[in-house]
Amino acid sequence: MSSVSRIISTLRCNITFPVRAYSTSVATTESVPAATTGHYKVTQTRSTIGVPKSTIKVLKSLGLGRRIGRPVFQPHEPSAAGKILKVKELVKVENVPGPIPAEGYKRTRANNGYKVIGKML
Known part of the structure; x- marks a missing residue:
């Protein structure tokens, strides 16, 4: 055995590799990033x-296609x-953090143009 091969064999024995630790734990809801809790407008x-x-x-599956300009909220x-x-x-998208704002629940139907005050009879 040559001197070079003896040096290489001694170096192989002294080299240590870092041990990787793998975890099998399941991610909890606390580790979900805050960006996934919002909505797309x-x-x-x-x-x-x-x-x-x-x-x-x-x-249609997004809830659109009936009127142009009507917003729909989709979760992230x-x-x-x-x-x-x-x-x-065909669409414009805005990011809305947090829950759906009150404007998302408004009626999209137009006013009748008149108001009933009381009965005539």
Whole structure:
């Protein structure tokens, strides 16, 4: 055995590698980042005329397609993000942290134009 091979063999014995510790614990809800607790405010800005049927179906699944300018709130989830990416040319998206604001629950129906004060008879 040559002197070089003896040095290499002694070095191999002295080299130690760091031990990696793997954890099998399940993540709790406390470790969920705060960014996932918000909502996307999705507003349709363009018409669906001339758009493929698959894109119209995605708009319907988001809750859009009835009126342009009507906002819809979607939770921060990968499925909602994928749908939004599919129709990104037709919608405007804003990030809303926290729960859905009160404007998300307002009625979208227009006023009748008159008000009933009382009965005539």
